[in-house]
Amino acid sequence: MDLVGKAVTLHDMSLRDGMHPKQHQISIDQMIDVAAALDAAGVPLIEVTHGDGLGGASVNYGFPAHSDEAYLNAVVKTVKNAKISALLLPGIGTVDHLRMAAACGVSTIRVATHCTEANVSRQHINLARDMGLDTVGFLMMAHMVEPEQLLAQAKLMESYGANCIYCTDSAGYMLAEDVTARISLLRQELQPETELGFHGHHNLALGVSNSLAALAAGANRIDGSAAGLGAGAGNTPLEVMAAVLDRMGAVTGVDIFKLMDAAENHVVPIMDEPVRLSRDALILGYAGAYSSFLLFAKRAEIKYGVASHEILLEMARRKTVGGQEDLIEEIAYNMAQAQAR
Amino acid sequence: MNKKMRAAIIGPGNIGTDLLMKAMRSNWIEPVWMVGIDDSPGIQRARDFGMHVTTSGVDGLVPHVLADNIQIAFDATSAYVHAENSAKLTALGVIMIDLTPAAIGPYCIPPVNLTSLLASGVKDNVNMVTCGGQATIPLVAAVSRVQPVAYAEIVATVASASVGMGTRDNIDEFTRTTASAIEKVGGAQQGKAIIIINPAEPPLLMRDTVHCLTVDTPEQAAITASFEAMIIEVQKYVPGYRMVNLPIFDGNRVTISVEVEGLGDFLPKYSGNLDIMTAAALRTAEMLAQNLQTA
Numbered sequence: 018m019d020l021v022g023k024a025v026t027l028h029d030m031s032l033r034d035g036m037h038p039k040q041h042q043i044s045i046d047q048m049i050d051v052a053a054a055l056d057a058a059g060v061p062l063i064e065v066t067h068g069d070g071l072g073g074a075s076v077n078y079g080f081p082a083h084s085d086e087a088y089l090n091a092v093v094k095t096v097k098n099a100k101i102s103a104l105l106l107p108g109i110g111t112v113d114h115l116r117m118a119a120a121c122g123v124s125t126i127r128v129a130t131h132c133t134e135a136n137v138s139r140q141h142i143n144l145a146r147d148m149g150l151d152t153v154g155f156l157m158m159a160h161m162v163e164p165e166q167l168l169a170q171a172k173l174m175e176s177y178g179a180n181c182i183y184c185t186d187s188a189g190y191m192l193a194e195d196v197t198a199r200i201s202l203l204r205q206e207l208q209p210e211t212e213l214g215f216h217g218h219h220n221l222a223l224g225v226s227n228s229l230a231a232l233a234a235g236a237n238r239i240d241g242s243a244a245g246l247g248a249g250a251g252n253t254p255l256e257v258m259a260a261v262l263d264r265m266g267a268v269t270g271v272d273i274f275k276l277m278d279a280a281e282n283h284v285v286p287i288m289d290e291p292v293r294l295s296r297d298a299l300i301l302g303y304a305g306a307y308s309s310f311l312l313f314a315k316r317a318e319i320k321y322g323v324a325s326h327e328i329l330l331e332m333a334r335r336k337t338v339g340g341q342e343d344l345i346e347e348i349a350y351n352m353a354q355a356q357a358r
Numbered sequence: 359m360n361k362k363m364r365a366a367i368i369g370p371g372n373i374g375t376d377l378l379m380k381a382m383r384s385n386w387i388e389p390v391w392m393v394g395i396d397d398s399p400g401i402q403r404a405r406d407f408g409m410h411v412t413t414s415g416v417d418g419l420v421p422h423v424l425a426d427n428i429q430i431a432f433d434a435t436s437a438y439v440h441a442e443n444s445a446k447l448t449a450l451g452v453i454m455i456d457l458t459p460a461a462i463g464p465y466c467i468p469p470v471n472l473t474s475l476l477a478s479g480v481k482d483n484v485n486m487v488t489c490g491g492q493a494t495i496p497l498v499a500a501v502s503r504v505q506p507v508a509y510a511e512i513v514a515t516v517a518s519a520s521v522g523m524g525t526r527d528n529i530d531e532f533t534r535t536t537a538s539a540i541e542k543v544g545g546a547q548q549g550k551a552i553i554i555i556n557p558a559e560p561p562l563l564m565r566d567t568v569h570c571l572t573v574d575t576p577e578q579a580a581i582t583a584s585f586e587a588m589i590i591e592v593q594k595y596v597p598g599y600r601m602v603n604l605p606i607f608d609g610n611r612v613t614i615s616v617e618v619e620g621l622g623d624f625l626p627k628y629s630g631n632l633d634i635m636t637a638a639a640l641r642t643a644e645m646l647a648q649n650l651q652t653a
Contacts, residue, residue, distance in 0.1 A: 075550060076511050076569035076611060108553040111530040133518060133557040137529045336558035343513050343567035347615060350603050 018233045021266035026238045028062040028214070029055050029255055031284050032092065033104055035246035036068035037309045038292055041081035047287050048088055049095045054279035055243060056096040059271045060255070062125060064102045064240075065092045068248065068309060069340070070129060071103055071118055072110030077343055078309075085114065089121035100124035104155070107137045109340065112144050119148050127183070128174070129155035131338045132162050135170035139177045146178030153214065154179035157339050160190040160305055164202040171203055181212035181238060186227065187339055189220030189249055189302040193230040204235030214238030217253040219245055220302025222294055224253030225261055232267070244280035246288065249308030250298035256280040300326045304333035313342050317349035327352065363647040364427050366391035366419055366452075368443055369434035370400025370411075372522070373457060376624040377432055377636040378404060384640060386647040390426055393419050416443045423450045430643050433458055436524050437531065448482040453646060455639050458524075459531040461485040465539045467492060468641045469591035470499040476649045484642060487539045488532050489631035490514035490551060490566065492638045493599070493618050495536075497568040498544030500588040501612055504580045506573040508610075510546035512536065513569075515554045517561030520629035529553065546570065564618040564630035565602070572610050581605065585614055595641040596634050597621070 032048055048065065055063055065088050067073030067081050074080050081088075085103070093101050102125035103118040115126055126145040128138045138154060145152040154174025159167055171182045184199045196215060203213055215231030217224040217240065228239045241258045245251030256276045263273050297311050306329050314332075318325035331348050332341070365381060367374045370392050381389040392404030392411045401411050410426070412418030422428070431447050432455045433440050440460035448454055456463060463483030466472055475484060486492065494512035501507050514536075525532055533551045540549025556562055582605055592599045598619030606613040620626070620633030627633075 075552065076509075076571065076613075077513050077552060077567070107529045108533065108555065111533055113530075131555065131557065134526075134555045136523070136526045137555065139527060140530060336556070338554065338556050340513075340552070340554040341515060341556070343515075343613075343615065344565070346606065346613070347603055 018229060018265070020229070020232055020262065023232060023267045024237060025232060025262055025267050025269050026061055027255060027259060027269050027271055028064065028102065028238055028240045029060050030064055030240050030242040030252045031244065031246040033064035033066050034068060034248055034252050035242055036081065037248035037312065038246060039287070039289060040312065041067055041079045043082065043287065045083055045087060045091045049091055051243070051279065051283045051287070052092045052095045052099070054283040056099040058275035058279050060099055060276065061270060062102055063092065063096065063099050064104060064127070065089055066103045070106045070110050071114035086117055086121060089118060089123060093122040102127055104129055105141055106130070106340070107141055112141055115141055115144055119150060123150070125151040125153060127153040127155045128179070129157055129185070132156045132159045132167055132170060135173040138174060142174060142177035142179050151181070152179050153181040153183060155183045155185055155216070157185045157187045158307065159184045159199060160186060160188060160195060164199045167199050168202050168206050171207060175207055175211055179211070181214055182207060183214040183216055184231070185216040186218060187307050188305045189218030189224070189308060190305040191223070191227055193223065193227055196227045196230040197234045200231045200234035200236050212237055214240065216240035218248065218302065218308045219250040219253060219294065220298045220308065225258050228253050228258055229261070243276065244284040244288070245292050246284050247292070247308070249301045249311055250294040251292040254280070297326050297329055300329045304330050306333040307337065307339045309339070310342065310345060313345045317345050321349040321353040323349050323352040323356065361651070362386055362388035363429045363643070363650070364388050364390045365430040365432065365643065366393060366428050367432045367434060368393040368416060370394040370398055370404055371434065372625055373632060373636060374432070374434040375400050375403055376632065377434060377639060378407060378409070379623040380636055380640050382407065384644060386644040387430065387640065390428060391419055391422065416446050420446055420450065423447065423452060428452055430455060430646065432639055432643070444483055453480065454483040455642055456483060456485040457635055457639055459488065459528070459535050461535060465543050466642050467495045467499070467539070467543050468595065468638050468645065469496050469588060471543050472642055472645055476645065480646065486635055486639050486642070488536045489635050490532065490553060491536045491539045492634045493564065493566045493616065493631065494568045495539055495544040496588045496592050497585060497614055497616070498540055498546055498570060500584040501570045501572065501581055502545030504577055504584050507546040507570045508573050509548045509571040510540050510544055511550040511552070511569045512540065513552045513554065513567045514631065515556055515562070515565045516631045517564070517628050518555050518557035519561045520564070520631055521555055561626070561628040563628050565615065566618065567613060567615045570612045572612060576607055576610060576612050578607050581612055589616070595637040596630070598627070598630060599634070
């Protein structure tokens with residue numbers, strides 16, 4: 018694999034996907050501290066919002082310590098060079114949230130849908146593009162469809178005005194060949210100026226290698242998270258990704274040692290528990306369930322006395338999509354009833 | 359024998375056709391006209407069912423309203439054209455039942471506020487909110503009639519195959535309108551709505567979760583009884599509306615989930631989200647007809 022001289026945009030997720038393992042309780046001071054460290058390391062793009070995106074504050078997904086607006090304002094003011102992105106899931110957030118985020122000074126809006134439902138994103142992508150924002154279409158759970166189907170959905174997002182399309186491995190399920198097949202087809206068929214990105218989860222310990230496969234197949238943006246702070250076994254660890262890319266001669270503009278400092282000295286200390294490849298996380302990746310289900314399953318395990326990994330297996334069996342957290346309690350209850358009989 | 363109220367249906371798509379099939383069984387409503395804009399399969403179906411049809415939109419219906427004694431019109435088109443449809447027909451004394459998200463008239467969730475809407479004298483237009491609203495707001499109201507609700511949130515999970523382009527093209531309208539009706543009709547101080555679309559095959563039944571945060575500690579027995587009574591009310595027009603497991607009480611949080619299986623008239627059974635809209639619209643028309651008959 019030759020990535021010598023290839024320009025790669027690294028996008029940090031620790032303050033958005035990292036909100037999942039933090040149960041959305043990262044403090045403003047912690048956000049500022051982590052963002053400043055990432056900025057000092059030259060990370061060009063940092064995502065900030067509730068783990069489930071703008072407007073994610075809810076009983077269903079968890080109420081955050083602060084509003085999206087408070088987080089965004091704090092981080093936008095902190096960074097000197099980095100740009101800030103916000104995630105938006107139509108059906109959870111609306112164009113009102115998008116306008117708020119733009120007013121806070123984000124440069125990038127990432128509009129996320131399940132990999133078969135891109136046509137709910139038209140109004141949000143249209144607006145973000147009209148506002149002159151870097152506009153990303155983010156196709157989640159992309160392992161659940163064939164590359165051709167993913168392409169059809171990507172073309173819709175591109176037609177609405179997305180200038181970058183992501184293949185998002187929300188479950189951390191993909192093998193390198195799955196990534197290669199999807200990104201290669203997108204690269205062949207989308208407009209040459211449309212950028213491509215890959216968002217990995219480390220549930221099968223393939224975050225870095227899958228991201229490399231994506232780059233080799235034509236992607237140029239890679240999501241990762243300092244110290245891996247993210248849902249499931251975490252995202253692709255960004256400092257590891259940066260170090261590997263450095264060894265391979267790719268150009269990220271990131272100071273890998275400062276990024277290691279950011280991960281070690283600023284992100285690891287705020288973890289509630291180590292983000293690791295636990296049995297639950299492995300099941301997410303093995304069976305293909307949405308990574309942010311993990312903590313919900315663990316809480317249901319405590320409340321109902323049923324094994325969290327069994328709950329996650331059932332969520333995968335039922336072909337659930339991102340956002341169906343409300344089903345976890347029902348499944349746990351039913352499993353407990355079945356056990357009692 | 360009741361004298362049935364004569365009705366027109368605007369929009370011969372899936373919703374309009376399903377509504378037509380339900381209305382043809384009604385003891386109170388007689389569907390007479392189907393209004394479309396081209397000779398679509400829906401118009402052909404309506405013709406086969408013996409309806410008068412026009413393909414000239416509402417303008418094609420207007421000349422017949424008085425002669426055919428059309429008293430009710432269901433609008434199953436889109437928010438964009440509803441205002442114009444409503445203006446043309448209400449001028450002739452027709453009462454509009456709006457299945458679009460236009461929401462010109464007051465929100466109507468039959469088991470919650472239809473009686474009070476009738477008592478206050480529905481003028482000429484009522485709005486059926488959204489599918490998620492019809493499925494969940496009765497449950498929010500079931501809590502708020504027991505004790506004050508500070509916040510109510512609904513999560514509607516629907517099969518991809520049951521979500522039409524109108525909803526997809528303006529999904530924000532679903533979240534906004536539903537949230538607003540959770541407050542105005544459901545009685546929560548603050549409302550939030552979430553919609554999740556799942557493409558699994560075979561398609562899943564509509565599933566809704568309602569989370570309420572009560573101001574004071576929830577009165578579990580009273581709330582559970584209120585849920586049960588409310589579900590029976592909804593089952594009068596949507597027999598496949600049923601509670602999944604028991605309500606969950608956790609601190610000040612009350613959570614209940616329901617499944618909505620449709621009747622399978624024209625729409626498939628899994629699309630309970632569409633069925634509950636057509637059934638609620640017909641239920642509204644029937645109660646209006648009964649009310650006028652006994653007035």
